[in-house]
Amino acid sequence: MKRAVVIGGGVVGASAAFHLARAGVDTLLVDRRDAGHATGAGAGIISPGTSTRPLPAFFPFAKDAVAHYPDLVATLAEIGQATTRYEVVGELILAKTDEEFAHLSALKALYAERRAGGMPNLGDVTDVDGVTAKEMFPALGDIHGALYVPEAARVDGDSLRNALVAGAKRHGAKIRYGPAALRIDRNRVTSISIRIRSTPTG
Ligand SMILES: Cc1cc2nc3c(=O)[nH]c(=O)nc-3n(C[C@H](O)[C@H](O)[C@H](O)COP(=O)(O)OP(=O)(O)OC[C@H]3O[C@@H](n4cnc5c(N)ncnc54)[C@H](O)[C@@H]3O)c2cc1C
Helix, strand or coil: EEEEECCCCCCHHHHHHHHHHHHHCEEEEEECCCCEEEEEEEECCEEEHHCCCCCCCCCHHHHHHHHHHHHHHHHHHHHHCCCCCCCEEEEEECCCCHHHHHHHHHHHHHHHHHHCCCCCCCCCCCEHHHHHHHHHCCCCCCCCEEEEEECCCEEEEEEEEEHHHHHHHHHHCCCCCCCCEEEEEECCEEEEEEEECCCCCC
16 A cells, blocks of 8 residues: 655645545645644635736646536535535625726736636626625725626635545544654655654544
8 A cells, every 4th residue: 555644734735635545545644733824824715717826837737726626525525524615606806996997808808818728717707897896795995896707716725624634534544743854865855754742533
């Protein structure tokens, strides 16, 4: 049987541990449980097609990740982990200034181009005036206008992470809490030392 150690139990490590354990790999997840992890801080917006990130490698990866969410959420629900708070809720791209308002049509064209290029979860992006945007999301202040992206989703990072960790355990992964230190020799990890602070119950 293959063995794997995953260091870091944020949403990325939890996902790796879940998928490894589910694939039959003997998996150990080690997490230092830092108070300020990104998974807890993140807004959980799943809408990479509206990102202004320029990295060319990002979009193919993001496409696959977005497409994977519904399957992942269903798979977790099947093993009793339904509390991911994943939901397709739509997204408003706000214009708070004249300048931003003037830029909305270029953004709309960019999203249409990305959608035609295969980026999922954008849908048919529409213009929304300031009053309608406020009706959609009453906490908004005054804005000049917005774009509505109907298929954008969101997830609660901590809930998803917890569901993935529980799912990993269910598939036999071991979870340990404490820091791990790597010894690296010429870009290869040659050893891992782990200081266990606590072991979870259950
Ligand atoms: C304010 C904010 C808003 C964001 N909004 C979004 C958003 O809307 N949409 C989106 O897609 N992304 C968003 N992100 C990004 C997203 O949250 C992160 O990309 C994601 O959570 C990263 O997860 P991670 O598992 O890599 O890291 P983390 O969640 O930081 O987890 C890392 C874990 O590794 C542990 N660790 C680190 N080193 C060690 C070690 N040596 N030994 C043991 N454990 C260790 C830490 O204790 C921690 O628990 C946002 C991020 C922030 C900060």
